[in-house]
Amino acid sequence: MKEFEGQDLSQADFWGVNLRDSKFRDVDFSGARITHARLVDVTIDAEIDRLVVNGVDVTAFVNASDEWFPLRSMLRPTDEAGIRATWQLLADKWSVAVDRALGLGARGLSESVDGEWSFAETLRHLIFATDKWLFGPLTGAPGFSPIGLPNKGSLDFPWPGIDPSASPSANDVVAAFRDRLEQIGDVLGHLTVSRLPREVEVLENGWVDSIECVHVVFEESFHHLRYALRDLAVLEAA
Known part of the structure; x- marks a missing residue:
């Protein structure tokens, strides 16, 4: 299993990459754009400030449903x-x-x-x-x-x-x-x-x-x- 720790991969392009069962921890996805992707059984635990899924801004819904909001955002x-x-x-x-x-x-x-x-x-x-x-x-x-x-x-x-x-x-x-x-x-x-x-x-x-x-x-x-x-x-x- 490959591990990437402490690396700067900002502005990188991932094309046709298999990320099944990958784990991301302590990462910054600010400004990330994910298209033509398949998300099945995906779990995200993160501070969210404007998250758009399939053209729908789900930020307010997610934060309103999060028992740890607003502390998570503070x-x-x-x-x-x-x-x-x-x-x-x-x-x-x-x-x-x-x-x-x-x-x-x-x-x-x-x-x-x-x-x-x-x-x-x-x-x-x-x-x-x-x-x-x-x-x-x-x-x-x-x-x-x-x-x-x-x-x-x-x-x-x-x-x-x-x-x-x-x-x-x-x-x-x-x-x-x-x-x-x-x-x-x-x-x-x-x-x-x-x-x-x-x-x-x-x-x-x-x-x-x-x-x-x-x-x-x-x-x-x-x-x-x-x-x-x-x-x-x-x-x-x-």
């Missing part, structure tokens, strides 16, 4: 008001999710569904992600939380401060995550976009636009929230 704000509004929504939803997981006892925090991260592991990953994308590059905070959990492809990177053998209790993880929600809110509450450097260095990723760091934190928080709630629903139904 993940890439460019001003302070938008940043704070997005984070407030995310933080509120995560607080509710944590209470929901706690309501299931140990299972809600520590049980995996279909091999995915448990709820506690998801919280540990988000602690890691905010260290990587927010506190390190934008505040200069040294090191990472020892309980942070990198994604599988980054486990071998020498993250300063992370203890690969850490096995914190689920309750300790919840307490750390709740503290982290407050810390993020404090940083974003005092953030001034115009004072950010144009680019900052992010460990493992190199130099990126400063505002992109905020966007990554929002996207990580949003998508892992959806996955966590999906798995909690499975545990609740069991």
Whole structure:
């Protein structure tokens, strides 16, 4: 199976290409034009801003039917008001999710569904992600939380401060995550976009636009929230 990662294929032409059963993740299809195509059993999970299918603009219908709208469309704000509004929504939803997981006892925090991260592991990953994308590059905070959990492809990177053998209790993880929600809110509450450097260095990723760091934190928080709630629903139904 061929894999294309981190490549710029903008303005490319695909003619007579077989893309059956292909997977597209973290891609930008802005301005894409798809014609003479066959879409059967196709699933799209994306932020939508003007989507036209067979001459019909379905944007309003899709967004009105999406339980995650408008939050899904708020993940890439460019001003302070938008940043704070997005984070407030995310933080509120995560607080509710944590209470929901706690309501299931140990299972809600520590049980995996279909091999995915448990709820506690998801919280540990988000602690890691905010260290990587927010506190390190934008505040200069040294090191990472020892309980942070990198994604599988980054486990071998020498993250300063992370203890690969850490096995914190689920309750300790919840307490750390709740503290982290407050810390993020404090940083974003005092953030001034115009004072950010144009680019900052992010460990493992190199130099990126400063505002992109905020966007990554929002996207990580949003998508892992959806996955966590999906798995909690499975545990609740069991």
